[in-house]
Amino acid sequence: MDTELDIFIPAARTAGLYPYLEQAALGRAKILRNRPIVSLDLASLRCLSITMHGSGEHVRTPLVFPLVRTDSFNFAPQCRAVHTLPGPDWLVLGGKGDDLGRLVAQALKARRENGERPVLRVTPYASLTGPLPQEPAEGDTRFTFRKSSENFNQPAWQNSVEKLLALPEERWHEAGISNTADQAFLFDEALTRLAPSTPRLILDLGCGLGQITRTLALRYPQAQVVGLDASAEAIAVAARAFQLPNLRFDAVDFSRPLCFAPGSVDLIASTNALPYAQDQLGSARELFGLLTQDGLLLNHCRAEESHLFWDFPFSLVLPSNTQIFLSDWFLAARESGRNTEISSVPLGMGAFYFRANQARPFSVPLDAMADAHRHDGPGPYAPWLSHVLLAHSKKARQTDEATLPLAQNHLERLSSVLNAVVRAPREIQGAAVVGWICNAKMLGLLPEFLEYLEAVLPGSAPVLKPVFEAGLAKGGEEGGSGYSS
C-alpha cells in the first residue's frame, strides 16, 4: 500500500529544512518536491481531531510542528505517538530541522512497519490563510489523550513515610514534603455559607496526610468524616497522626467507583487532588450523585486555564497540561441541578509551574507578584491565577457562565483566556508578554506562526499580533509594556 505523508514547510526555509527531510526519507520513503504554493488554505488540510478522554474538550488541527507533542505531564503513554499516526498533514511553523527530521523519520518508519510504502511529499508555502474549521470532518484522524493512572505523589509519600511517622505534625515539613500545611481555611467562608447545617457524612478526596480531614472532623463533631487517598503510605501517616471518634481514613483510588450510597454524602471536600481523576466528567457525575439534595462539593485545585495563559503558545494545541477543565464540572453540576460558584486562589502561584520559568525576566516579576498575594484567600476569578475554588450546591450563587472560559472548543476557550490579558493588572500583562515571547523562542517559532495565529485565533489577533510581531522580530525576551483597556 502506498501512503503519503504531506508536509508543508515555510517557503523561506526550504533550503534549510530540505536536507533534514531528505535524510529522514533515506531508505524509508520516496521523496517528492512540490512547487511552492502562494497561499495555503488551512481548511484544505487533513487534520487530527483531538479529544480528551472523559471530557468534552476537543480541538481539530493539522500536525503542527513543533506544537503537537505528547510528552507533557500526566498523560498515559500512547500505544502510538501522535506523530506516527497516518493521516494528518504536517504543518511546519518553526522548531529545529534535526528534530523535525527525527520525527518524520519515525513517522515513515512506523508506516513501513505497517507494511506501507510511504511517500514523503514536501510542499513549501509562502503564506497561510484561515479559518481552520473545528467541526470534526470525514477523513480526520482521531486521537484521544488520556490522563495517567499513575499517582505522581506516591514516590514522595513512599520516600518519606518513615520520617513522617516518626515526626509530630508541626515538624512534618522536615520530611521534605512541599504540602504539609493545613489549607482548610480556604474552605471557611464557603462552609459557613453553603454547607448543610448538620452534615452527617463528609468525605475528603485525595486527603494526603489528612490535616484538612482532621480540621473538618473537629468543625463537625456530629458528622462521620472520611479521608480517602490512593496512597496507603499517606493514609498510614494520617491515621496514626489524627485519631478522633468521628474520623477515619481509607486507602481508595477515586478513579474507581466509590463505595457510598447515592444521595448519602453531605459534604465532599478536596484540595489539589481531583485533577488526577482519569475520567473528569465521569467523576464529577459520580460525586454529584453521591451528594444529598442540599449537599456541597468544594474543589480547590490548580486550574488548566492558568497553563493556557502562561504557557502560550505551547498551549495552542490541546492539551497543555491536565488540570481540571472547568467546563466538565460546570456541566455535571448543572445536570445535577446544582449551581457553581468559582473563585480564584493565588496560593501556590509561582513561575516554577510554567514553561518559561528558566527565564529571569519572566520568573522574577511573576514570583514577586505571587509572593505579594500568597496569603490571599479566595477572590474574584481570573484565568491567570493558578488555583480555583469551585463550590457546587443548590445554595451556591451561580457564576455567570458567559463570563468564563467554558467553551469545550479548545481554540475558542484559549482565545477567551488570552484576551483576558487586556483586563489584567499591568504586572500580569508584563509577565505574560515576556513569558509568551520566551516560550515562542524556546519553540523556535518563525514569523509564519503569526499568520497561523491570525487564522486559528482570529478573535485574539489584535492582542497577540503586536506581541509576537515585536517579540519574534526583536528576538528579545523583554516584550511589550502593557495594554490599554
Ligand SMILES: C[S@@+](CC[C@H](N)C(=O)[O-])C[C@H]1O[C@@H](n2cnc3c(N)ncnc32)[C@H](O)[C@@H]1O
Ligand atoms: C497534591 S496532594 C494533596 C493532598 C492534600 N489534599 C493536601 O492538600 O495537602 C494529591 C493527593 O491526591 C492523591 N491521589 C492522586 N491520585 C489519586 C486517586 N486516583 N485516588 C485517590 N487519591 C489520589 C495523592 O496520593 C495525594 O495524596
